[in-house]
Amino acid sequence: MQTINIHEAKTNLSRLIEKAVNGEPFIIAKAGKPLVQVSRLDSLAAPPVKRLGFLTGQIMVPDDFDRMGSEEIERLFGGRQ
Secondary structure, X not given: OEEEEHHHHHHXXXXXXXXXXXXXXXXXXXXXXXXXXXXXXHHOOOOOOOXXXXXXOOOOOOOOHHXXXXXXXXXXXXXXX
């Protein structure tokens, strides 16, 4: 990806925008430090996929999930000896 300094970007903005529209994104830098990337709007990454419920229907939680191992826990921590 091409890196262009701010002065050159201001001088050739129309040409650079046309290149970005044609699929050639570029970076604008100040004193050699990259500041921004210019690219087509439709080339932006898709929004992140929501992961809430991503295993729906793929796993089963037992009905006694909240009581699983309770006898062992009681035995280990002094409930019954």
